[in-house]
Amino acid sequence: MKKRILVGLVAVSSVAALLTGCTGTSGDAAGGADAKPYGDCEVSGKKGEFTLQTLEEGKLTVKADLPSRGWYNGDTVDSIKDGVDYCILANIAYRSGIDEIDLQNSSFDGLIAGKAGDMDLTLNQITITDERAEIFDFSEPYFSSTAGVVVKKGADLDADSLRDAKIGVKQGTTEQIFVESTLKPSQQVSVFPGDPELDAAVAAGQIDAAVQDLSVALGSATASNGAIEVIGQYDSGQSMGVLLPKGSPNTAVVSEIIEQMKQDGTIDELSSKYLSVAYGVDPTEIPLWSIE
Incomplete structure (x- = not known):
């Protein structure tokens, strides 16, 4: 799509x-x-x-x-x-x-x-x-958007394994709702107060993946100088x-x-x-x- x-x-x-x-x-x-x-x-x-x-x-x-x-x-x-x-x-x-x-x-x-x-x-x-x-x-x-999946560079994750991964989200975002209500991962979702904290947790391996608005995810990956990357996106049907x-x-x-x-x-x-x-x-x- x-x-x-x-x-x-x-x-x-x-x-x-x-x-x-x-x-x-x-x-x-x-x-x-x-x-x-x-x-x-x-x-x-x-x-x-x-x-x-x-x-x-x-x-x-x-x-x-x-x-x-x-x-x-x-x-x-x-x-x-x-x-x-x-x-x-x-x-x-x-x-x-x-x-x-x-x-x-x-x-x-x-x-x-x-x-x-x-x-x-x-x-x-x-x-x-x-x-x-x-x-x-x-x-x-x-604007309209999709939800991006951010992982540590080289992480072995895909669409099939994401649900069993430890996922983080930014507090109060629609991505938090999307992950908790629609994606429904097997592990408890980690909630962070802001994007910098969420991105840092991915880079440090504290969580396996972050789900952010795609443009947020792309911006995070670009700013990380290669530490994290965007490997997938979901159509969340959202508009800003x-x-x-x-x-x-x-x-x-x-x-x-x-x-x-x-x-x-x-x-x-x-x-x-x-x-x-x-x-x-x-x-x-x-x-x-x-x-x-």
């Missing part, structure tokens, strides 16, 4: 765990004539065509689990200037006539639990589920959307902007520009495993 990878890869691994409590604003911190309101992102469409009701006038407040290779590129919040999600944010802001993005770090688990604090929205490769839709609003999907507070007046508008960016090719272009370089592999060549 070949998915729309260029408009369907999703969630990527964090490359550092040093960002708790940090906040950042797009452009140069000191402002001035050389400041870039949208970092290094190219924006398109008509500026101010849409209107968003934001927490602070002229500012888009965003929370995300940062950084995220290919999606939010950088080592700290302040250094993030591009990536797929960041540049989608830039285009949402631009098309809404907003010149400032206030990017703040939050744990993924805190985000999906509704404990991240006030924000206008987040793009963080978040899968749309019925349970999450009960407490949040979601835009129209902007922009997450907004429940009852947000901006949900329909953001959906309209996302649909416009899909139609005018912006999201495809961002995917091609940032994800292919970030992963260095064609995701369609990774074996698709089935659950029997």
